[in-house]
Amino acid sequence: MKILTANRLSDGEAVWLAADHSWSEAIDAAELARDATTEERLERTGKAAFLKNEVVDVNLIDVEVVDGAIRPLRLRERIRAAGPTNRIDLGKQARPEIAVAA
Amino acid sequence: MYRYDEFDHGFVKARVAEFREQVDRRLAGEITEDQFKPLRLMNGVYLQLHAYMLRVAIPYGTLNARQMRVLAHIARKYDKGYGHFTTRQNVQYNWPALADIPAILDDLASVEMHALQTSGNCIRNVTADHFAGAAADEVADPRPYAEILRQWSSVHPEFSYLPRKFKIAVTGAERDRAAIQVHDIGLHLKRNAQGELGFAVYVGGGQGRTPMIAKKIRDFLPEADLLAYTTAILRVYNLHGRRDNKYKARIKILVHETGTEELTGWVEKEFEALKDGELKLPEADIRAIETYFAPPALNVRPEGEAVVKEAQLDDRGFAAWLRRNVTTHRHPDYAAVTISLKAIGEAPGDATDAQMDAVADIAEELAFDEIRVSHEQNLILPHVARADLKTVYDRLVAIGLETANSGLVTDIIACPGLDYCALANARSISVAQDISRRFASQEKQEEIGELKLKISGCINACGHHHVGHIGILGVEKKGAELYQVTLGGSGDQNTSIGEIVGRGFGPEEIGGAIETVVETYLACRSGREETFLDTYRRLGAAPFKEALYGSEAKAA
Numbered sequence: 001m002k003i004l005t006a007n008r009l010s011d012g013e014a015v016w017l018a019a020d021h022s023w024s025e026a027i028d029a030a031e032l033a034r035d036a037t038t039e040e041r042l043e044r045t046g047k048a049a050f051l052k053n054e055v056v057d058v059n060l061i062d063v064e065v066v067d068g069a070i071r072p073l074r075l076r077e078r079i080r081a082a083g084p085t086n087r088i089d090l091g092k093q094a095r096p097e098i099a100v101a102a
Numbered sequence: 103m104y105r106y107d108e109f110d111h112g113f114v115k116a117r118v119a120e121f122r123e124q125v126d127r128r129l130a131g132e133i134t135e136d137q138f139k140p141l142r143l144m145n146g147v148y149l150q151l152h153a154y155m156l157r158v159a160i161p162y163g164t165l166n167a168r169q170m171r172v173l174a175h176i177a178r179k180y181d182k183g184y185g186h187f188t189t190r191q192n193v194q195y196n197w198p199a200l201a202d203i204p205a206i207l208d209d210l211a212s213v214e215m216h217a218l219q220t221s222g223n224c225i226r227n228v229t230a231d232h233f234a235g236a237a238a239d240e241v242a243d244p245r246p247y248a249e250i251l252r253q254w255s256s257v258h259p260e261f262s263y264l265p266r267k268f269k270i271a272v273t274g275a276e277r278d279r280a281a282i283q284v285h286d287i288g289l290h291l292k293r294n295a296q297g298e299l300g301f302a303v304y305v306g307g308g309q310g311r312t313p314m315i316a317k318k319i320r321d322f323l324p325e326a327d328l329l330a331y332t333t334a335i336l337r338v339y340n341l342h343g344r345r346d347n348k349y350k351a352r353i354k355i356l357v358h359e360t361g362t363e364e365l366t367g368w369v370e371k372e373f374e375a376l377k378d379g380e381l382k383l384p385e386a387d388i389r390a391i392e393t394y395f396a397p398p399a400l401n402v403r404p405e406g407e408a409v410v411k412e413a414q415l416d417d418r419g420f421a422a423w424l425r426r427n428v429t430t431h432r433h434p435d436y437a438a439v440t441i442s443l444k445a446i447g448e449a450p451g452d453a454t455d456a457q458m459d460a461v462a463d464i465a466e467e468l469a470f471d472e473i474r475v476s477h478e479q480n481l482i483l484p485h486v487a488r489a490d491l492k493t494v495y496d497r498l499v500a501i502g503l504e505t506a507n508s509g510l511v512t513d514i515i516a517c518p519g520l521d522y523c524a525l526a527n528a529r530s531i532s533v534a535q536d537i538s539r540r541f542a543s544q545e546k547q548e549e550i551g552e553l554k555l556k557i558s559g560c561i562n563a564c565g566h567h568h569v570g571h572i573g574i575l576g577v578e579k580k581g582a583e584l585y586q587v588t589l590g591g592s593g594d595q596n597t598s599i600g601e602i603v604g605r606g607f608g609p610e611e612i613g614g615a616i617e618t619v620v621e622t623y624l625a626c627r628s629g630r631e632e633t634f635l636d637t638y639r640r641l642g643a644a645p646f647k648e649a650l651y652g653s654e655a656k657a658a
Binding site: 007009010011012013014050052053056057073074075076079080083084085086087090091102 | 128129131134135149150151152153154182197199200201449520521522526529531532535578581582583
């Protein structure tokens with residue numbers, strides 16, 4: 001399974017592409033691609049957003065679903081989704097609804 | 103310290119205005135990311151995992167209180183209340199919005215600072231001994247030469263598109279505290295038999311994926327020839343350095359592949375053509391730059407000895423801090439103070455805005471308005487009267503910066519690692535925190551003695567692991583963090599590259615493995631006076647391998 005991630009141009013915030021084509025600041029809202037067709041569609045949408053200068057550094061990343069929540073396979077992406085593991089008072093994890101990475 | 107002249111002010115201001123326009127155009131969609139990326143990098147702006155990162159240059163690590171307060175202000179206003187001091191004597195902000203960066207650069211320019219040449223394939227911030235101008239063992243202050251190199255290398259048209267980045271370090275003492283042998287060019291300022299100043303010149307050192315110790319290609323270069331000779335080296339590198347492979351593009355590879363003798367020949371030939379030309383430094387110019395670095399007027403303060411003696415008896419914490427964080431000054435009534443940014447369990451090199459402000463106040467009131475950033479990620483007050491040491495200590499206690507661990511096992515260098523960095527493969531800070539807590543006992547740390555532990559979260563080696571007495575390199579293996587341990591590295595006048603001791607350790611194992619290494623040292627050393635490094639150099643890796651891997655090591 002894959003989801004599409006990027007960083008927002010204006011402030012660098014890590015974001016994920018949601019089903020409504022918006023960029024969410026929380027990974028949970030990301031649209032899951034379970035097949036190649038959906039992956040291609042996500043990539044096309046990401047490319048368009050890149051060309052419209054909304055986001056930079058657009059990438060498809062591997063994820064799994066654990067207890068109904070999206071969990072990236074790589075620690076790097078889990079840290080992007082949460083924030084620095086040494087400062088749980090910073091980044092997305094400082095918001096009440098988002099869990100820490102490691 | 104050096105003060106900007108009209109040209110410097112105008113130049114930095116113009117660059118900020120130019121970048122503001124570039125940011126505006128980027129945000130308006132008038133230029134693409136591919137067009138913008140090299141422009142932002144030229145201004146020290148990176149994109150990391152969570153946000154942009156701004157790297158601010160601190161030339162040869164020297165700051166005054168006013169500048170430190172602006173660094174604090176930026177942390178407070180535009181970032182998340184802290185900054186990260188780096189092994190390049192710079193400071194990094196981890197959370198600035200792109201739209202705010204021109205305003206940050208304006209604030210920096212107001213105190214003669216900028217972020218130019220902190221990225222890109224150019225000559226980067228020139229680093230120097232953090233005790234420059236204060237150390238008892240110094241021949242002369244290396245900073246005037248670092249400043250000359252800074253002026254010469256700033257937007258140097260010929261050297262703005264080198265095959266790869268280029269780092270120069272200068273030391274003015276026999277005891278090398280600037281790690282000059284692991285820089286592209288290392289300069290050791292010294293006097294010849296006639297008492298004239300000049301440099302031993304080292305070329306082709308570096309860490310990263312291919313660590314190399316620099317080769318000495320000149321034993322004594324007269325100071326007047328500094329720019330001509332450096333230009334000769336850069337020209338040879340610019341012409342012959344590899345541009346086909348990023349990983350083989352540093353000058354260390356050119357030196358290694360060409361051979362020292364042949365490369366020296368090329369440099370000397372180039373130098374012959376340059377040495378009596380316009381790059382020859384006029385004596386008057388060198389002395390004029392030197393006046394910017396004139397030491398403060400250090401009045402006689404003989405009462406210091408008695409004050410320090412009495413205070414030590416009353417306060418064990420102060421006594422420990424005196425033993426570890428106070429360095430001999432060339433003036434007997436003064437000392438150089440190391441402010442450790444390695445409190446137990448904290449991220450190495452991080453300081454809050456309040457701490458930065460408080461250090462600025464201390465520097466202004468008690469340390470002649472001088473602050474340094476060391477490549478070991480600590481702050482230095484180079485000139486403090488011994489009579490004022492207790493006051494300085496008490497004020498550091500008030501802001502949690504009194505940790506008495508300079509040069510000890512918890513004085514860890516660590517890069518930001520996977521918690522922030524887009525290049526990292528594994529976390530560094532969490533490993534540093536774990537090890538720091540394991541060795542938290544002051545008594546235990548002092549029993550272990552001098553031990554430099556350095557951690558990098560990827561092969562680029564920003565955490566200098568290759569020259570750690572104990573080095574830790576984080577890699578990614580099958581999606582998990584794995585930490586390789588190297589032993590026997592050193593970044594001083596007897597530089598050595600650490601050797602990998604064996605298979606790596608997982609994130610839960612690495613702290614215990616380091617404890618095993620240290621316990622092995624304690625069991626094997628000939629006495630308290632034999633440091634970890636000396637013990638390793640005497641015995642080699644065998645006892646450490648045995649302790650870490652047991653029968654597994656014998657089988658291999």
